[in-house]
Amino acid sequence: MARRKKGLAISGWIVLDKDHDMGSTTAVSRVRRLFNAQKAGHAGTLDPLATGILPIALGEATKTVAYMVEADKAYRFTIAWGTSTASFDREGAVTATSAHRPQRADIEQALMSFEGEIDQVPPNYSAIKVDGERAYDLARDGVEFELAARRVTIHSAQLVAVPDSDHAVIEVQCGKGTYVRAIARDLAAMLGACGHVSDLRRTRVGVFGEDRAIGLESLEELVHKGAASEALLPVETALDDIPALAVTVEEAFRLKQGRPIVLLPRQVETLRAGLVPRSIGGQDASRTVLATRDGMAVSLCEMRAGQLSPTRVFHLEQGDTDVDNH
Numbered sequence: 001m002a003r004r005k006k007g008l009a010i011s012g013w014i015v016l017d018k019d020h021d022m023g024s025t026t027a028v029s030r031v032r033r034l035f036n037a038q039k040a041g042h043a044g045t046l047d048p049l050a051t052g053i054l055p056i057a058l059g060e061a062t063k064t065v066a067y068m069v070e071a072d073k074a075y076r077f078t079i080a081w082g083t084s085t086a087s088f089d090r091e092g093a094v095t096a097t098s099a100h101r102p103q104r105a106d107i108e109q110a111l112m113s114f115e116g117e118i119d120q121v122p123p124n125y126s127a128i129k130v131d132g133e134r135a136y137d138l139a140r141d142g143v144e145f146e147l148a149a150r151r152v153t154i155h156s157a158q159l160v161a162v163p164d165s166d167h168a169v170i171e172v173q174c175g176k177g178t179y180v181r182a183i184a185r186d187l188a189a190m191l192g193a194c195g196h197v198s199d200l201r202r203t204r205v206g207v208f209g210e211d212r213a214i215g216l217e218s219l220e221e222l223v224h225k226g227a228a229s230e231a232l233l234p235v236e237t238a239l240d241d242i243p244a245l246a247v248t249v250e251e252a253f254r255l256k257q258g259r260p261i262v263l264l265p266r267q268v269e270t271l272r273a274g275l276v277p278r279s280i281g282g283q284d285a286s287r288t289v290l291a292t293r294d295g296m297a298v299s300l301c302e303m304r305a306g307q308l309s310p311t312r313v314f315h316l317e318q319g320d321t322d323v324d325n326h
Contacts, residue, residue, distance in 0.1 A: 007038040011059030011316060012232040017213035018046055018054040030216060031056045034223045035232075043068030043238075044205060045127065049089050052202035053213055055238070060297075060314045064238040066280050071206030072155065074173045079184050080198035081166050086139070087125035088181035089197045098194035101165045110190045111157040111170070114183060119149040123181045152178040167198070207240045235314060236290065236297040243274030244290040245308070247298060255291055255299040260309040268306055275303075 018027050024045045032040035041062045043055040052075075057065050081101050085092030102110075122128055124139040128147060138145055153175035161169035172183065181197050188195035203210055214222075214231045222228050236244075251261045263271070271289050278285045289308055291298040296316050301308040 005038045007032075007036050009059060010035050010037045010232070011061050011235050011314075013061050013208070013235070013237055014056045014058065014219065014231055015208045015212045015214065015233065016054045016056050016219070017210070017215045018051055019216065020051055021048050022216075023048050024054060027054055027216070028056055031219070032058070034220060035228060041065050043071070044073070046202055047089075047200070049091055049197075050200040050202060052200075053205045053208055053210065054202075055205050055208050057238075058232070059235075060316055061235045061238065063300075063312050063314065064235060067242075068206050068208075068238050070176050070278065070280055072173060072175055072204075073178070073202060073206075074171070074204035074209075075180050076160070076169065076171045076201045076203055077180050077184070077197050078163075078199040079168045079170065079187070079195045081168070081188075081193055081195045083196060084185075084188065084194040085196045087196075088123055088185045089200070092125065092196065096194050100191075100193045102168070102191040102193050104159065104162050104168075106191055107159050107162075107168055107187070110187055111159060113190070114154050114157045114187070117151060117153050120152045120179065120182050120186075121149045122147050122179050123185065125181075126179065150177055152176075154178060154183075157183070171203075173204075207237065234296070235316065236292065236295075239290050239297070239300070241276070242288055242290045242300075243271045244292050245271060247291045247293055249293070252291070252293040252298045255301065255308070255310045256313050256315075258310055258313070260301075260307040261291075263303070263306050263308060265306075268303070271303055 014031055016027055016031060024042050028040050028042050035058055037058040039059055039062050041057050043065050046054045055068050082098060083094055084096040086095050124147060125136045128135045130138055130145055135147060155173040157170065157172045159168060160171050172180065180200055184195055184197045219231055222231055245267060254261050275286060287303045289301045289303045291301055291308060297314045299310040299314060300312040301310050
């Protein structure tokens with residue numbers, strides 16, 4: 001007999017507005033306990049130093065985490081001029097100081113060179129693995145090593161405020177794998193200055209923005225009031241940019257059994273118009289289609305040769321997002 005899973009079969013997304021000094025793993029554990037959910041995961045680590053959007057998946061939503069990890073992100077961060085640190089943020093040991101303070105026009109001009117596809121060397125204080133060890137562990141132990149540059153995409157990098165001569169506030173919209181601390185490091189070097197990230201906030205991950213976010217304390221209040229479902233977004237919310245097809249009861253049954261369904265020519269044409277190039281976990285997912293029934297996710301499918309073949313089946317029933325009456 002299979003062991004019964006602990007917790008409730010609750011599925012959906014919580015767009016957590018993470019506080020300072022809380023790790024992503026801790027945040028996920030707190031939310032999972034609040035909902036007493038069987039499964040939980042997050043879409044992209046957010047440093048303890050940082051605040052902002054940390055999408056947390058519960059239950060069947062964990063099957064869509066890979067799509068959110070690949071999503072574009074937006075950050076707002078402050079560079080404090082005058083001091084460089086080993087980790088390029090306020091928590092690192094001071095490595096250099098300078099009296100030079102870049103001017104607004106010079107910052108704006110320099111930021112233009114960061115837009116587009118660029119080669120970026122990740123900070124040594126990062127979670128990247130080096131010979132099986134986390135880079136930040138090696139850096140803390142004083143081990144000398146160099147990380148290879150990675151190709152990243154920065155859609156925009158704009159100076160939005162200069163509160164005083166010692167600080168600059170910058171907003172960045174970027175693709176997966178971009179390090180804000182590396183941008184601060186390289187920008188300071190380009191301007192002949194010392195600088196580090198003194199404040200960092202993630203303002204968007206894919207379709208999840210600040211307008212949908214909720215702080216942990218507010219979430220706890222909702223749970224205690226029996227209104228937790230107000231903060232829980234449907235599983236399919238994370239798949240907003242994937243073409244969807246409403247299927248019949250019979251088709252949904254076939255897909256959940258792992259069998260393909262045949263499409264009509266007009267369905268193929270409509271779905272094909274919505275397909276976009278994408279890679280999930282290094283695999284081509286450009287033919288991905290979401291099958292739904294009564295607005296609820298049934299399966300992620302691959303469209304090929306006039307058929308939809310299920311690649312990830314969702315076990316959802318009406319009421320799976322209702323956590324207030326458990």
